[in-house]
Amino acid sequence: MTSPLLTRVLASFADSFDAAPTTVVHAPGRVNLIGEHTDYNDGFVLPCAIDYHTLVAAQPLDEPLVRVVASDYGDQLDEFRIDAPIVPVTGRADHAWINYVRGTVKALIDDGLVLRGAELAVAGNVPQGAGLSSSAALEVAIAQAFKTLQDLDLTQTRIAQLAQIAENRFVGCNCGIMDQLISARSTAGHALLIDCRSLDVSAVHLPEDVAVLIVHSRVKRGLVDSEYNTRRQQCEAAAAHYGVPALRDLDEAGLLARRGTLDEVVFRRARHIVTENQRTLDAAQALAAGDLKRMGALMAASHVSMRDDFEITVPPIDHLVEILQRVIGEDGGARMTGGGFGGCVVALLPESRIAAAREAIAAQYRAPSGEAAAVYVCHASAGAGPIALHAHA
CATH class of the missing domain: 3.30.230.10 (Ribosomal Protein S5; domain 2)
Known part of the structure; x- marks a missing residue:
């Protein structure tokens, strides 16, 4: 404490x-x-x-x-x-x-x-x-x-x-x-x-020598309320299309098999949720096994899915993730965390990489406002x- x-x-x-x-x-x-x-x-x-x-x-x-x-x-x-x-x-x-x-x-x-x-x-x-x-x-x-x-x-x-x-x-x-x-x-x-x-x-x-690094982009989260409601409505529409109580009840094979006449944007929203659920289950297994390479790959795939299918990231957030991924390599991962449209990036990385991550962020990142990112080193x-x-x- x-x-x-x-x-x-x-x-x-x-x-x-x-x-x-x-x-x-x-x-x-x-x-x-x-x-x-x-x-x-x-x-x-x-x-x-x-x-x-x-x-x-x-x-x-x-x-x-x-x-x-x-x-x-x-x-x-x-x-x-x-x-x-x-x-x-x-x-x-x-x-x-x-x-x-x-x-x-x-x-x-x-x-x-x-x-x-x-x-x-x-x-x-x-x-x-x-x-x-x-x-x-x-x-x-x-x-x-x-x-x-x-x-x-x-x-x-x-x-x-x-x-x-x-x-x-x-x-x-x-x-x-x-x-x-x-x-x-x-x-x-x-x-x-x-x-x-x-x-x-x-x-x-969590492995003993792993830190949780949180980087606040200093991009004020805009559109969160309206876009959150829209995403939620799209997910509910997709669940209704597939005849399931919630997208949690759908796997990727079922998503593709019964795609039918589903609107393309709604399909991509559903694909993010279905694949993200599986990634989360896989990530729990990877972490429990101490497999940071696998965990990093899952975090990277999660970020791509949020960027391309769910469309909730913004360019400064994407840039921060790229900076962190270069520093961390295969020894962990980074992704946007939270509702989207700004906010924070989370990274899992060895304690020994924290200084390098701080230096890279300080040298390579500024918010659109010109502000430097805020970095928090945390432990579970x-x-x-x-x-x-x-x-x-």
């Missing part, structure tokens, strides 16, 4: 509530290694949690009140009752964090859990706006704080589901389950193969849970 982050959240708690917390919990951000846009097609994804976290320091209150301060926003305070309707705060961009907290608490209550009041301080170092799920980390950390404070009968999968409900219904973002589930359930040193239909998960070990982190405070005394 990052000591400066823990120091910061403890200081915020002490300054705001004139006390020491009884518990501190963490929840990590995430990056998806492979399996893009497969989640809403009931398919497979292979994310890993990263060692950037949201921390929540907490103590119980004897009244039905939640007081929460955000260390990252100058100790802004929000206060709301849990024995009255919990409603969103609107009209203040700098208060957006409040609705993730309120929405998560409401989802817990709506699920039948009897909550006590609490005082909370929140601090995080998950880069915001980089597609690394800072919002999911916040939601999961809030739910984890109440679970730990009250010893609630709440599985980590249910925490993820309630956090997703909070984002879908309270915040208003129609995200899938992947971000919250990896934050809640990941295992240190492992990626997590998630079946987005059953929510079954399998931990997949454990999922949400309490932190032993005595270990940091």
Whole structure:
């Protein structure tokens, strides 16, 4: 755990509530290694949690009140009752964090859990706006704080589901389950193969000397909402054409055999999903076997499919992938990660190649705005849970 982050959240708690917390919990951000846009097609994804976290320091209150301060926003305070309707705060961009907290608490209550009041301080170092799920980390950390404070009968999968409900219904973002589930359930040193239909998960070990490199292109993700909705509609149309509940139920042979009169663009969208699902399953096997050459080939094929069939990459992202692939060679791979049209590239590479990758990116890449890329070196982190405070005394 990052000591400066823990120091910061403890200081915020002490300054705001004139006390020491009884518990501190963490929840990590995430990056998806492979399996893009497969989640809403009931398919497979292979994310890993990263060692950037949201921390929540907490103590119980004897009244039905939640007081929460955000260390990252100058100790802004929000206060709301849990024995009255919990409603969103609107009209203040700098208060957006409040609705993730309120929405998560409401989802817990709506699920039948009897909550006590609490005082909370929140601090995080998950880069915001980089597609690394800072919002999911916040939601999961809030739910984890109440679970730990009250010893609630709440599985980590249910925490993820309630956090997703909070984002879908309270915040208003129609995200899938992947971000919250990896934050809640990941295992240190492992990626997590998630079946987005059953929510079954399998931990997949990452080789010891491999780092996860995340490169933010500094290209602001445009068109994501409208294009996301269009891609989703195209996938649903393809599934209906093939007579299956979701594209997850189709293999490549079936895709080609019953192509018929399907629109060419819709066919290419479906081909990405069908092949990406298989790549994700193959990638889990390659990683488990420590076969970085195979993993790299699958990541490269995933990027080509996103570029040509799903059409969600942009030239600066393609350029970043090319730079990284040249540095990594056959010892790993790189691909766009996230919804598309900007955002981040993820790479798996040996620790020994990190310096060369940094140098190549610095020398060969600038965003259209002229900005340099932001580079984050990560390792697969454990999922949400309490932190032993005595270990940091």
